[in-house]
Amino acid sequence: MDKRYVPDARARVRKTLTAWEINASLADDVTLSADELLSNAIKHCRMTLTQVEITISVQGGALLLEVTDSDKDKIPVLHIAEADEETGRGLFLVARLADEWGTRHRTYTKCVWARFLIERAPCTD
Template identity: 50%
Template sequence: MPQTETFRIPKRRRHVPTARQHIRKALAAWAITDELADTVVLSANELVTNAVTHCRTSDAQIKVTLTLDGPELLLEVCDPDRDRLPHIHDSGPDEEGGRGLALVEELADIWGHRQEPYAKCVWARFTLTETLERPHVPAAL
């Protein structure tokens, strides 16, 4: 049965670190650490920052969901600006931003988005390594 962690943050830049902390805590509870945890947290940082920056709905809340289902981890970031869909931006070398989705595309196994009746969700899927798929069983057992 999948394990899920969902939380919401206000649509404000100052709450992006809070989202990272929630994600890192959930990953640690599921024994996902090291490089994969860093990859998921960095991807979440980019997706949450995009939602906070580009959502045009005032006083919105950003919903973040992590789902661990067997060997797959799904990260979803949803905001109520359903018609403003994400796309990878070709950033020039002098531009300060615009590389977040390109980074997520490199880090995740696959990413995408979907429109819901009152929101859009941008998601990224990660495959856990073989050692994380199976619970650790001591050799003495």
């Protein structure tokens, strides 16, 4: 996958969240996190001609964002970038925006995921 596809993927994520009527603030956080995780997968994947998949789903009271690639042994590590470093803040940003994040091994791939709690409207009964 090529980084030129990231803007289109980001737009599709945003369109999906809008269709699901997710509030703008949460949609911003999920969209930015999707951009970061997808960009990381493209930049750091060591496999040639790999497919990167992005999935968003609702599970219980949360949105689950998953980015999967075939470089199953290259597990991302949270890094606190120094002030003079030009890169290295993506996963830290995702960790701050999401309610939780992690990785999951699959048979031939790895998945980096982030979970975002959906705020529920107060009951007016």
